[in-house]
Amino acid sequence: MTGRREADASLDRATDDALALFADTRTVPEPGPDLDPERQQESREPGGYFPFDEDPFEQAPAPPGREEPSLDVPFAGVRYYDATGGAAEPKGDGTEPSPGHGTPWQEARRTAARAAAPLQPCPRPLGDALGHTLAAPLAALTDLPSFDTSAMDGWAVAGPGPWRLPADGEGILAGHAEAGVLRDGHALRIATGARVPAGATAVLRSEYGIVRDAGELLHATRHVTQGTDIRPRGQECRTGDALVPAGTLVTPAVLGLAAAAGYDELTVAPRPRVEVLVLGDELLHEGLPHEDRIRDALGPMLGPWLLALGAEVTATRFLGDDAAALRAALTASGADLVLTTGGTAAGPVDHVHPTLGDLGAEWLVDGVAVRPGHPMLLARYGPGRHVVGLPGNPLAAVAGLLTLAEPLLRTLAGRAARRPRRAVLTEGVTGRPADTRLVPVTDRGEGRARPLRFHGPAMLRGLAAADALAVVPPGGAARGAAVELLDLPGAL
Numbered sequence: 001m002t003g004r005r006e007a008d009a010s011l012d013r014a015t016d017d018a019l020a021l022f023a024d025t026r027t028v029p030e031p032g033p034d035l036d037p038e039r040q041q042e043s044r045e046p047g048g049y050f051p052f053d054e055d056p057f058e059q060a061p062a063p064p065g066r067e068e069p070s071l072d073v074p075f076a077g078v079r080y081y082d083a084t085g086g087a088a089e090p091k092g093d094g095t096e097p098s099p100g101h102g103t104p105w106q107e108a109r110r111t112a113a114r115a116a117a118p119l120q121p122c123p124r125p126l127g128d129a130l131g132h133t134l135a136a137p138l139a140a141l142t143d144l145p146s147f148d149t150s151a152m153d154g155w156a157v158a159g160p161g162p163w164r165l166p167a168d169g170e171g172i173l174a175g176h177a178e179a180g181v182l183r184d185g186h187a188l189r190i191a192t193g194a195r196v197p198a199g200a201t202a203v204l205r206s207e208y209g210i211v212r213d214a215g216e217l218l219h220a221t222r223h224v225t226q227g228t229d230i231r232p233r234g235q236e237c238r239t240g241d242a243l244v245p246a247g248t249l250v251t252p253a254v255l256g257l258a259a260a261a262g263y264d265e266l267t268v269a270p271r272p273r274v275e276v277l278v279l280g281d282e283l284l285h286e287g288l289p290h291e292d293r294i295r296d297a298l299g300p301m302l303g304p305w306l307l308a309l310g311a312e313v314t315a316t317r318f319l320g321d322d323a324a325a326l327r328a329a330l331t332a333s334g335a336d337l338v339l340t341t342g343g344t345a346a347g348p349v350d351h352v353h354p355t356l357g358d359l360g361a362e363w364l365v366d367g368v369a370v371r372p373g374h375p376m377l378l379a380r381y382g383p384g385r386h387v388v389g390l391p392g393n394p395l396a397a398v399a400g401l402l403t404l405a406e407p408l409l410r411t412l413a414g415r416a417a418r419r420p421r422r423a424v425l426t427e428g429v430t431g432r433p434a435d436t437r438l439v440p441v442t443d444r445g446e447g448r449a450r451p452l453r454f455h456g457p458a459m460l461r462g463l464a465a466a467d468a469l470a471v472v473p474p475g476g477a478a479r480g481a482a483v484e485l486l487d488l489p490g491a492l
C-alpha cells in the first residue's frame with residue numbers, strides 16, 4: 001500500500017509538469033503493464049469476480065493463450081485502394097503500403113472537418129431548438145432586467161429612514177406595478193421581481209425592517225445605501241449585447257437565456273441527416289448469439305451517439321453482405337452523411353471500397369494510421385454526399401466515428417470545436433511506431449486518466465466503463481505523459 005501511495009504522490013508531482021509539457025508526449029514508454037491490443041488479455045477472468053479492493057478494469061498481462069492475433073503480420077492478398085478514386089488492384093511488386101499505414105490521425109480529423117460546408121441555417125421555434133447549433137450570435141433583444149427590479153421581498157424606500165407607510169398597507173407585486181412616484185421619506189411594500197417605483201432609492205429586506213406606530217412608520221435595523229437590493233435595468237445586458245457566440249450548442253441554459261432575452265425562435269444550423277447502413281450477414285438483432293452468428297452491437301450504439309453529435313438519424317438499414325443492396329442504398333440516400341459499418345477491409349464480402357469505386361467516389365481519407373480502426377474511410381460520391389465507412393470491429397467503429405464522423409458532423413452543424421481536454425496517464429501505453437492509439441480510459445480526477453483493459457478492437461467492455469478515449473501518439477506514451485482525451489458523446 002505504501003508503495004502505491006508513494007507512486008501516486010510521485011504521479012501527482014509529475015502531473016503538473018507533464019500537463020505543462022503537453023506538446024511533448026512522445027516520451028519513451030517505461031516498462032510496465034502492456035496495453036498493446038495485439039497482446040492484450042481477452043475478456044474473461046476466472047470466476048468472473050474481483051475482490052472489492054481491486055479494480056476489475058485494472059490492466060493485467062495477458063494470460064497465455066488469450067492474446068489477440070498480431071496485427072503486425074502482413075495480409076496475403078490484401079487489396080489496396082488509391083486515394084484518387086476507384087479500386088486499385090494489388091500491384092504485387094512489394095511497393096504496397098504495409099497494413100497499418102494510412103493518413104496520420106490528426107490529419108484525417110482535419111480533412112474530415114474541412115470536407116463539407118455548414119448546412120444552410122434555418123429558424124426554429126424555441127421548443128424545437130434543443131441540441132441544434134446557433135448559426136448567429138444570440139444578441140439581446142432587450143435590456144436585462146428590462147426595468148429596475150426589486151431583488152428582495154421588503155419595502156421600496158425613498159431617502160433616509162424612518163419611512164412613512166401608506167395607511168391602506170398597499171404594495172407592489174411582480175407583474176402588477178402601478179405607475180407612481182415614491183416621495184422622499186416614504187416606503188411601500190414590494191415583492192421580489194416587482195418594478196421598483198420611480199423615486200425609490202433602495203429596497204429594505206423584510207428581515208431588516210420593523211414597523212412601529214400602528215403600522216405607520218418603518219425603521220431599518222441595517223444601514224441601507226443608495227441602490228441596495230435593486231437590480232438596475234440593463235445590469236445583465238443591454239439591447240444588442242452578444243450573449244453567446246454563433247457555433248454554441250443550444251443547451252437547456254441557452255434556451256432559457258434566449259427566452260429571457262425575448263426570443264420566440266432561434267436561427268440554427270439544421271441537424272445533419274445521417275443514414276446508417278449496417279453490413280454483415282452474421283448479424284442478429286435480438287436474442288442470444290448462436291451458431292456462427294453474433295449480435296449487432298453497432299446499430300444500438302450509433303443512433304444515440306449520432307444524436308449526441310448533433311445529427312438526426314433518418315434511417316438505420318440492415319443490408320447484410322449484399323453489394324447490390326449497398327449500391328442501391330447509397331444511390332438512393334438523400335442524407336448529408338451515410339455511415340456504413342463493416343465491409344471496409346479486403347475480405348470476399350467487404351463491398352464498401354469496390355462499391356464506392358464503382359460509383360466514382362472521391363477518396364478523402366482511405367485508411368488512417370490509428371489502432372483500432374485503421375481501415376476507416378471518408379469519401380464523397382456526389383455534391384454534398386459523404387460516406388464514412390466504419391470498420392466492423394465495434395471498438396474500431398467507435399474510433400472511426402470519433403475520428404471521421406465527429407469532425408464532419410461538427411462542420412455540417414456549424415458547431416465550434418471544443419478545446420481539447422488533456423490528462424496524464426496513470427499507466428504507460430505501448431504503441432506501434434507509425435500508429436496513434438485510441439485507448440478507453442477512466443477519468444481519475446485532477447487531470448489523470450487510467451487506461452482500461454478489454455480494449456481490443458472487437459471488445460466493448462473497456463469502452464462501456466470509460467469516460468473518454470485517450471489519444472496516445474505513435475510510439476506509445478509513458479506513465480505520467482499528458483495526452484489528449486476524446487470525450488465519448490454520451491458523456492458530453
Ligand SMILES: Nc1nc2c(c(=O)[nH]1)N[C@H]1C(S)=C(S)[C@@H](COP(=O)(O)OP(=O)(O)OC[C@H]3O[C@@H](n4cnc5c(N)ncnc54)[C@H](O)[C@@H]3O)O[C@H]1N2
Nearest residue numbers: 075078099280296297298342343344345350391392393396
Ligand atoms: N486482409 C485484411 N483483413 C483485415 C484487415 C486488413 O487490414 N486486411 N483489417 C482487420 C481490421 S484491423 C479490422 S478493424 C477489420 C475491419 O473489417 P471490416 O470493416 O471489413 O468489417 P467486417 O469484416 O465486416 O467485420 C469485422 C468484425 O466485426 C464484426 N462486426 C461487423 N459488424 C458488426 C456489428 N454491427 N456488431 C458487432 N460486430 C460486428 C464482424 O463479425 C467481424 O468479426 O478487418 C480486419 N481484417
Ligand code: MOO
Nearest residue numbers: 372373374396457
Ligand atoms: O485494429 Mo482494426 O483497425 O480492429 O480496427
